[in-house]
Amino acid sequence: MDGFSVKIAQMESTMSLYGREVVIAFAVIVFGLILIKWINQGLKRVFKKLPISPAKGATVRNIITVVMSAALISFVAIQLGLAPRPVVRFLAILTLGVIGLVVVFRPLIPSLPFKVGNTVKIGNLLGKIEATTILNTQMRTFDGKTFFVPNRQILNDIVINYHFSDNRRIKINVGIRYDQDLMKAKQILESIMIEDPRVKPKPGPVVYVLNLTNNCVELGGRCWVDNMKYWVTKCDLLEKTKYRFDNEGIAIAFPQLDVNYYNKSDLPVCTDQNRLQGHGVAFESTIEEDRIC
């Protein structure tokens, strides 16, 4: 008999001895995995209806899945003829080992700076985290698109997690015309922020004159609100600012450019004194050269 025939004969004898157990174990594994997956999906649906956070729900589901998988492996091992006690011991040692490794090396393991359900900005993407896996993160942007961002890219990029702080500052920047009552405008803007119940009293709202630009006096209102109410409050305050300024007769500035037109006769004669004082700017090429400064 050649080597191949010997191997076939050995397999035959092995299968005749343990074949039934192997087939049963295989069937149990397949059936068990399908059952675990089915239970996992059922739990997902149940947890969605319960008032618990998605992150906590995912953790509980993962724990249940790991426990069920361990029970399935133990059952299959016992089906294959292994003694129950060593199997349980092995699984216990394995579990403790994994927990120990995770505890010891946790500070060294790069972790994602957010949890499921957080609103984050990764690079140019702003949205809500729906799920995380070992390879990528599922994120849903506010216009309804689902992105699968590689975790490698997230760890190398700047991430803003809006859930790390409870409060957030709102900026209301508005430009008014130079001929408007600046103090009145400041008071109106401050009142709008102070009167809103969502605006925090401490630190209180403030209004600054941010800039004197070419077109306007730029006012900057600053106030703090709950993180979760940031967007709607900001939109409401902007809307109220527009209406209140209109009602109080404060004109919001538009970009503008003043053009001064001089008649030929009005142009100052170009002297050294006028040149020094910067008088007389002319745009027309027909003007006599000696009149242009």
Place this chain on the structure above:
Amino acid sequence: MKISEGLKVIEKGWIIKPKGYRVKYQKLINSELITEYSPDLEAEPLDSDVVAWRYAWKLYMATKSDLPEINDGELINIFVVDDSDNPVKYYTTNQLEVFNRREINV
């Protein structure tokens, strides 16, 4: 007076922050005029007067009729109040405003 004391004076005297807003309206049921709120007095009020006024306007648009008499289910005298039941000025006009204003003699 210390700054902290001054701030307390400002807080008490000027900064009147409503805790929330409700839409107040009247409804004619069995020839009886009933005043109701939305959200109910037991429920959490709305935290934005802008949202409350938009809500009031939508209620008005959804229930208004061109007939001179008031229909069943039609909401009249719709306006926004704060948590102390004081009328809130409409933020677009800075005036007290009432949608579907009707004088009722029942």
